[in-house]
Amino acid sequence: MNIENLLRANIRTIKAYSSARDEYKDASADMVFIDANENPFETNINRYPDPKQTKVKDKIAEIKNIKASQILLGNGSDEVLDLIFRAFCEPNKDNIVTLPPTYGMYSVLANLNAVAIKQVVLDENFEPKVADILAAQNQNSKILFLCSPNNPTANSFKTSKIEELINKFNGIVVIDEAYIDFSNQESWVSRLDDFPNLIVTQTLSKAYGMAGIRLGICFASEYIIAVLNKIKPPYNINQLTQDKALERLKDLETVEKEVQSIIFERDKLIEQLKSVSIVKTIYPSDANFVLVQVDDANKRYTQLIEKGVVVRNRTTQPLCENCLRFTVGTPNENKTLITILNQLS
Numbered sequence: 001m002n003i004e005n006l007l008r009a010n011i012r013t014i015k016a017y018s019s020a021r022d023e024y025k026d027a028s029a030d031m032v033f034i035d036a037n038e039n040p041f042e043t044n045i046n047r048y049p050d051p052k053q054t055k056v057k058d059k060i061a062e063i064k065n066i067k068a069s070q071i072l073l074g075n076g077s078d079e080v081l082d083l084i085f086r087a088f089c090e091p092n093k094d095n096i097v098t099l100p101p102t103y104g105m106y107s108v109l110a111n112l113n114a115v116a117i118k119q120v121v122l123d124e125n126f127e128p129k130v131a132d133i134l135a136a137q138n139q140n141s142k143i144l145f146l147c148s149p150n151n152p153t154a155n156s157f158k159t160s161k162i163e164e165l166i167n168k169f170n171g172i173v174v175i176d177e178a179y180i181d182f183s184n185q186e187s188w189v190s191r192l193d194d195f196p197n198l199i200v201t202q203t204l205s206k207a208y209g210m211a212g213i214r215l216g217i218c219f220a221s222e223y224i225i226a227v228l229n230k231i232k233p234p235y236n237i238n239q240l241t242q243d244k245a246l247e248r249l250k251d252l253e254t255v256e257k258e259v260q261s262i263i264f265e266r267d268k269l270i271e272q273l274k275s276v277s278i279v280k281t282i283y284p285s286d287a288n289f290v291l292v293q294v295d296d297a298n299k300r301y302t303q304l305i306e307k308g309v310v311v312r313n314r315t316t317q318p319l320c321e322n323c324l325r326f327t328v329g330t331p332n333e334n335k336t337l338i339t340i341l342n343q344l345s
Helices: 010-011 052-063 075-089 107-111 130-136 157-169 188-194 222-231 238-247 251-272 297-307 330-344
Strands: 069-075 097-098 118-120 140-145 172-176 198-203 216-219 279-282 289-294 323-329
Touching: 010 222, 052 069, 052 238, 069 075, 069 222, 075 140, 075 172, 075 198, 075 216, 075 289, 097 107, 107 118, 107 297, 130 157, 140 157, 157 172, 188 198, 198 279, 251 279, 251 289, 251 330, 289 297, 297 323, 297 330
Parallel strands: 097 118, 097 140, 140 172, 172 198
Antiparallel strands: 069 216, 198 216, 279 289, 289 323
């Protein structure tokens, strides 16, 4: 597959903006910096941040065992996804394929970029309908979005189905792995060199507990990353975010302990939900949340709010009638949830 042919024509020839820190990269050197119109008085953040986020990428590359040149960082995963749209989808011409129920921002970004949406609803087991997806694509289908583990269903898609889709879809396949750290499945980052049309996105918002700093990660071939680097804003990751991310990435032992605690609490929560009378179905979870079908989602959602517990009502989503989504909390928060659910009538 020739990835260049999938790019928008103007993106193939676009020239990236060259910032002051692109022209002179070593901002830590003992030099007089009067090139970027910065305030000269030291505040620790008076200088522009590294536009390439070198230290953060080097650490991620070490953790993931890939090249730093295969990594792009975004202001949250949503910026990463938006850049992918801008690189590959011609407004008012191209389309994407999504698999509801899934993460809602794929459709929001498609509408924002004037890109049509082809929807192929998952099967009754929340798995991709491979034949239907491939039949739905046409010559203007540029991106297929696979969220695995999926939000809001919490399951990971079968590896064989994902691999078939990557091989047979005629455009870019984006695998959103926001919840991969809670799964036993191997990340598709390890298969990047096998598939030139594969992009994998991850985040520091979930397992790393850093939703507040907004740092999304994109993994792809060096060619795709080079293209996305050309069109990203020059200083899209601020210095405070880079500093906090690097600090957390250097403390993987704590991250792993927290992840294992969440997985333990998730499995415990699932067991306790089995004895709750209003619960009808508990779906398997490979994430840090559980999708549960109850007798009346709207009623139970309102009752929970009245008792001080905020959950997500997913009943309007395809295949999710009367479903609530419970994020795994602390042991005390989970205990409170179960106690209140058992009191509802």
